[in-house]
Amino acid sequence: MSTTATASASGERTKAGIRLCTRQDLVPNSGVVAWHEGSQIAVFAIPAGASTDLELYAVDNHDPFSGANVIGRGIVGELGGELVVASPIYKQHFRLRDGQCVEDESRRLRCWPLAFDGDDVVLLQEDSIVRA
Amino acid sequence: MNAPDNLTAPHSDTALPRLIVIGNGMVGHYFLEQLIETGVHRRLAVTVFGEERHRAYDRVHLSEYFGGRDADSLSLSESDYCDLNGIELHLDEAVTAIDREAKRVTTTRGEYAYDQLVLATGSYPFVPPIPTLEETTESHAALVYRTLDDLDRIRNAAESLAERDIRRGVVVGGGLLGLEAANALKSLGLEAHVVEFAPRLMPVQLDDQGGDALRRQIEALGVAVHVERATTEIVKGETHRYRMNFADGEWLETDLVVFSAGIRPQDRLARESGLAIGERGGVVIDETCHTSDPDIFAIGECALWNGQIFGLVAPGYTMARTVAGCLSGTCEPFSGADMSTKLKLLGVDVGSIGDAHARTEGAVSYRFIDEAGHGYRRLVVSADGKRAIGAVLVGDNSYYDTLLQYVQNAIKLPADPASLILPQSEGTPLLGADALPETATICSCHNVSKGAICQAVEGGCSDLSALKAETKASTGCGGCTALLKQVFEHELESRGIEVDRSLCEHFAYTRQELYGIVRVEGIRSFEALHERHGKGHLGCDICKPAVASILASCWNEPIMEPSLVPLQDTNDTFMANMQKNGTYSVVPRIPGGEITPDKLIAIGAVAKKYDLYTKITGGQRIDLFGAQLHELPEIWSELIEAGFETGHAYGKSTRTVKSCVGNTWCRYGVQDSVAMALTIENRYKGLRSPHKLKFAVSGCTRECAEAQSKDVGVIATEHGWNLYVCGNGGMRPRHAELFATDLDDETLLKTIDRFLMFYIRTADRLQRTSVWRENLDGGLDYLKQVVLEDSLGLGDELETQMQHVVDQYECEWAGALKDPEKLKRFRTFVNDKRADPDIIAVSERDQPRPARPEEIASLAVEVTS
Ligand code: SRM
Ligand SMILES: Cc1cc2nc3c(=O)[nH]c(=O)nc-3n(C[C@H](O)[C@H](O)[C@H](O)COP(=O)(O)OP(=O)(O)OC[C@H]3O[C@@H](n4cnc5c(N)ncnc54)[C@H](O)[C@@H]3O)c2cc1C
Ligand code: SF4
Ligand code: FES
Numbered sequence: 001m002s003t004t005a006t007a008s009a010s011g012e013r014t015k016a017g018i019r020l021c022t023r024q025d026l027v028p029n030s031g032v033v034a035w036h037e038g039s040q041i042a043v044f045a046i047p048a049g050a051s052t053d054l055e056l057y058a059v060d061n062h063d064p065f066s067g068a069n070v071i072g073r074g075i076v077g078e079l080g081g082e083l084v085v086a087s088p089i090y091k092q093h094f095r096l097r098d099g100q101c102v103e104d105e106s107r108r109l110r111c112w113p114l115a116f117d118g119d120d121v122v123l124l125q126e127d128s129i130v131r132a
Numbered sequence: 133m134n135a136p137d138n139l140t141a142p143h144s145d146t147a148l149p150r151l152i153v154i155g156n157g158m159v160g161h162y163f164l165e166q167l168i169e170t171g172v173h174r175r176l177a178v179t180v181f182g183e184e185r186h187r188a189y190d191r192v193h194l195s196e197y198f199g200g201r202d203a204d205s206l207s208l209s210e211s212d213y214c215d216l217n218g219i220e221l222h223l224d225e226a227v228t229a230i231d232r233e234a235k236r237v238t239t240t241r242g243e244y245a246y247d248q249l250v251l252a253t254g255s256y257p258f259v260p261p262i263p264t265l266e267e268t269t270e271s272h273a274a275l276v277y278r279t280l281d282d283l284d285r286i287r288n289a290a291e292s293l294a295e296r297d298i299r300r301g302v303v304v305g306g307g308l309l310g311l312e313a314a315n316a317l318k319s320l321g322l323e324a325h326v327v328e329f330a331p332r333l334m335p336v337q338l339d340d341q342g343g344d345a346l347r348r349q350i351e352a353l354g355v356a357v358h359v360e361r362a363t364t365e366i367v368k369g370e371t372h373r374y375r376m377n378f379a380d381g382e383w384l385e386t387d388l389v390v391f392s393a394g395i396r397p398q399d400r401l402a403r404e405s406g407l408a409i410g411e412r413g414g415v416v417i418d419e420t421c422h423t424s425d426p427d428i429f430a431i432g433e434c435a436l437w438n439g440q441i442f443g444l445v446a447p448g449y450t451m452a453r454t455v456a457g458c459l460s461g462t463c464e465p466f467s468g469a470d471m472s473t474k475l476k477l478l479g480v481d482v483g484s485i486g487d488a489h490a491r492t493e494g495a496v497s498y499r500f501i502d503e504a505g506h507g508y509r510r511l512v513v514s515a516d517g518k519r520a521i522g523a524v525l526v527g528d529n530s531y532y533d534t535l536l537q538y539v540q541n542a543i544k545l546p547a548d549p550a551s552l553i554l555p556q557s558e559g560t561p562l563l564g565a566d567a568l569p570e571t572a573t574i575c576s577c578h579n580v581s582k583g584a585i586c587q588a589v590e591g592g593c594s595d596l597s598a599l600k601a602e603t604k605a606s607t608g609c610g611g612c613t614a615l616l617k618q619v620f621e622h623e624l625e626s627r628g629i630e631v632d633r634s635l636c637e638h639f640a641y642t643r644q645e646l647y648g649i650v651r652v653e654g655i656r657s658f659e660a661l662h663e664r665h666g667k668g669h670l671g672c673d674i675c676k677p678a679v680a681s682i683l684a685s686c687w688n689e690p691i692m693e694p695s696l697v698p699l700q701d702t703n704d705t706f707m708a709n710m711q712k713n714g715t716y717s718v719v720p721r722i723p724g725g726e727i728t729p730d731k732l733i734a735i736g737a738v739a740k741k742y743d744l745y746t747k748i749t750g751g752q753r754i755d756l757f758g759a760q761l762h763e764l765p766e767i768w769s770e771l772i773e774a775g776f777e778t779g780h781a782y783g784k785s786t787r788t789v790k791s792c793v794g795n796t797w798c799r800y801g802v803q804d805s806v807a808m809a810l811t812i813e814n815r816y817k818g819l820r821s822p823h824k825l826k827f828a829v830s831g832c833t834r835e836c837a838e839a840q841s842k843d844v845g846v847i848a849t850e851h852g853w854n855l856y857v858c859g860n861g862g863m864r865p866r867h868a869e870l871f872a873t874d875l876d877d878e879t880l881l882k883t884i885d886r887f888l889m890f891y892i893r894t895a896d897r898l899q900r901t902s903v904w905r906e907n908l909d910g911g912l913d914y915l916k917q918v919v920l921e922d923s924l925g926l927g928d929e930l931e932t933q934m935q936h937v938v939d940q941y942e943c944e945w946a947g948a949l950k951d952p953e954k955l956k957r958f959r960t961f962v963n964d965k966r967a968d969p970d971i972i973a974v975s976e977r978d979q980p981r982p983a984r985p986e987e988i989a990s991l992a993v994e995v996t997s
Contacts, residue, residue: 025962028668030705032957035964043962046670062350062970067985068714069968073702076858077672080637086673088702093673103597 042072156182159432359594724809725752794831
């Protein structure tokens with residue numbers, strides 16, 4: 001968990017990927033939204049079991065049912081053992097793991113691979129995943 | 133297809149056991165459906181004979197044949213239904229004999245062998261042996277009312293009278309079917325008369341007063357009623373075709389006579405083939421619907437079970453299921469049926485439940501008689517006064533469902549049983565959802581009635597999400613969710629299915645139980661509660677906000693406490709109401725609706741600066757719409773600067789206290805309603821509760837503040853205040869009930885303290901005071917005992933608890949603005965200062981409003997082109 005990364009600007013490309021925000025921007029058990037090249041990414045930080053670390057999930061902030069950009073402000077919970085976020089507008093649930101809507105098979109939110117790089121939250125790139 | 137004269141062999145190509153069904157009426161047809169449902173029809177060669185030329189039709193709605201429906205639309209199936217399922221249907225072919233020895237039936241066209249036989253021959257109308265004029269042409273003096281062909285005959289008879297000035301028709305028999313027949317005559321343009329032998333109409337279902345009320349209503353509709361008339365003969369008439377002479381010397385002339393003097397089981401075949409027959413007719417069956425011949429079953433109106441004939445479809449259907457079960461190896465015994473009925477006769481509601489005649493030993497009756505409106509209701513109660521055992525209703529069947537529930541489910545009666553049949557405007561103790569008639573709309577978005585929901589449940593829907601998917605109820609605005617749940621649970625329960633009242637998959641407790649746990653164990657966080665009493669490891673969007681609300685009403689810690697934040701619904705988290713486009717509304721508190729010009733100007737300035745749509749709400753305050761997340765803190769700091777506080781428009785909490793101007797200005801006012809409204813609003817602002825709370829205070833009985841539609845309503849009197857509780861506007865309006873009178877200021881507040889805290893302790897999640905009250909065992913009396921008489925000894929505790937909450941109050945927005953950590957959350961993007969580019973407003977009537985999708989589309993075109 002120790003970090004040597006210097007605070008770098010958002011959107012900056014680091015070795016690990018593209019920097020979105022920092023650990024301090026996150027709200028445990030809840031979501032925040034990051035802007036990335038015209039996309040709105042809802043980032044959820046869930047305390048992972050006994051360890052103190054946070055697990056990161058990122059899905060599209062756009063709610064396909066209401067058409068509003070609100071997923072990051074939904075309430076996070078667990079349904080049948082799966083982590084989900086409930087849209088704050090019409091309350092449909094989406095799985096954090098893969099964006100799948102629980103109530104409507106035909107709807108799925110786009111997902112992004114995120115990771116911590118020290119205190120930075122970075123968006124992993126296809127190529128960086130391959131290299132990792 | 134049939135080869136007459138020899139032993140015809142339907143399904144001759146198969147070696148399957150042969151099942152013959154005699155009769156293609158309502159029950160016979162339902163039986164076929166059951167065979168198909170269970171799949172047994174594939175293991176049998178099924179042949180059906182129907183004497184009528186029509187395939188099975190809906191006899192229950194037979195009268196609609198005169199109301200414009202034809203044979204086809206009354207049909208119970210498509211014409212190729214039997215064909216598609218490999219069942220041979222022979223219509224217009226009556227079975228004339230059964231040879232049980234040779235196991236063959238003879239029909240009007242041939243002979244057929246069977247292995248098993250089902251009798252579903254129904255019944256025929258009884259025509260009393262009255263000497264009747266012999267006529268060469270088809271007689272119009274002995275018509276009956278049972279089949280489509282009967283109705284054609286009645287219609288022809290009526291049409292043959294077309295040239296007459298006054299055409300009159302008489303129905304002999306004032307029972308259920310007789311009245312339907314009378315209505316039919318009326319709809320054919322005849323002057324209709326009903327002649328009944330007994331001293332009242334519907335002698336089987338109604339008592340004297342009920343029959344009397346019905347008679348008055350029916351006479352008011354233009355049908356003449358003659359009771360206690362025994363027809364002795366029908367002879368030639370003078371002005372009309374016939375004259376009916378009665379035993380008492382009176383007579384009546386008429387052009388046609390329809391007999392509806394009861395039905396007799398059609399048991400001729402069974403009788404002639406030596407099957408056991410009841411003393412007064414009917415094929416004797418046991419609880420598996422077997423006749424005295426183990427290879428022959430009987431079902432429907434021709435069957436006699438335990439000395440009883442059932443003249444309704446439902447018991448017949450149950451028998452059909454029993455036999456289909458027996459044939460497929462899972463025989464469910466038939467054990468009788470409830471004969472309660474609810475009908476509309478000539479537009480008049482009539483209901484009869486259980487022991488309508490109070491024949492049970494020691495039975496006690498309550499009666500409500502409305503001579504002006506010819507309404508009548510009777511409730512029959514057991515000797516010990518604990519259970520309802522029967523009821524009679526004439527004129528208004530809206531009581532039926534509730535009463536039936538009481539009778540069938542042996543529900544404990546309210547303290548005053550009479551309230552169940554008293555006019556409902558008095559705030560009768562209704563059985564919640566169950567009191568709604570089948571036709572009540574539950575979801576107005578999708579126009580789903582209670583009936584449709586019941587049907588879905590009947591059809592096997594056993595969880596709420598499946599129910600929503602199937603009926604679409606509650607998938608629109610969602611406003612009906614609570615009511616839907618109530619009806620659904622009620623339906624499950626009334627079918628004997630246990631309802632899981634767990635809050636969600638994480639807590640096997642109800643809200644009330646969790647509330648108790650939190651208080652008793654002094655739990656102050658979700659984690660602690662979840663760890664000790666929950667399942668899984670996170671909670672969900674149901675339990676988190678519910679627990680947050682419980683914690684708040686117990687301890688009233690600011691909802692922006694870090695540990696509480698992730699629990700809140702988004703509205704509570706951001707202390708504003710999210711709108712359809714993801715923006716928020718801002719509602720500052722304006723206690724009692726009183727506001728200074730300076731404050732009005734301040735609100736105006738803020739709205740103008742942030743370009744917010746502004747509207748006066750239905751709650752006497754001002755709503756500013758269209759703020760983005762990152763704008764909320766600035767907007768609120770300006771509002772707070774101007775002296776405003778949060779209005780909690782986002783929370784399940786105190787909303788508004790509506791006031792009228794009161795005696796300060798109004799010439800009628802008797803108390804200062806504005807001052808009281810301010811006191812109340814300032815006392816309970818910030819109070820979290822199972823659902824939102826609305827109050828109002830009126831300065832006199834003219835009630836300009838509409839206090840009687842609020843959770844808590846206060847109306848000034850000469851001597852103080854009258855308190856009303858548990859009113860509701862919204863989806864299911866309910867008048868508040870008078871709870872206490874002429875209270876002084878201090879007692880009024882104490883009473884409200886106790887009332888509200890008791891509600892908060894005992895209500896279900898998202899249950900408004902009105903619904904809570906309707907589900908409260910013991911009703912208003914009980915509530916009065918607890919709150920006014922302190923029967924539980926809780927009074928002081930409830931008051932202390934309220935005082936604690938009141939003392940803890942702090943404007944949430946003021947608190948949040950002081951804390952940079954909390955403000956961190958109010959960023960549209962954590963890594964970018966821009967606003968959400970997808971939020972696009974257009975101007976309408978000089979104010980902004982969200983652009984509609986088509987407007988956005990055209991804007992996009994403008995930009996790109
Ligand atoms: C703004 C307002 C309409 C208006 O333009 O006048 C309004 C707007 C909303 N109402 Fe209302 N109601 C408003 C007065 C009413 C009234 C009239 C009154 O209070 O005198 C009623 C009927 C009275 C009653 O509640 O008994 C009313 C009955 C409802 C209901 C149905 C409640 C029920 O028990 O049947 C809902 C749905 C719910 O709460 O589940 C609802 C829900 C809502 C929500 C919260 C729907 C939502 O989740 O988005 C709306 C959000 C408002 C916002 O964002 O600020 N609103 N709503 C009114 C705000 C009053 C205020 O100052 O706080
Ligand atoms: C106007 C009217 C209104 C009604 N309203 C209601 C109501 O509101 N609620 C309610 O529950 N019930 C009502 N009923 C009663 C309901 O229609 C009967 O309970 C139901 O039809 C009984 O079904 P079943 O199959 O036993 O008899 P039926 O429907 O009478 O069917 C028997 C069939 O068998 C045929 N059949 C008889 N003998 C032979 C034979 N030897 N060979 C071949 N075929 C034969 C007959 O022609 C007939 O088609 C009403 C009835 C009428 C007439
Ligand atoms: S309720 Fe009475 S006091 Fe209040 S405004 Fe109306 S008339 Fe006047
Ligand atoms: S969803 Fe049912 S009323 Fe709107």
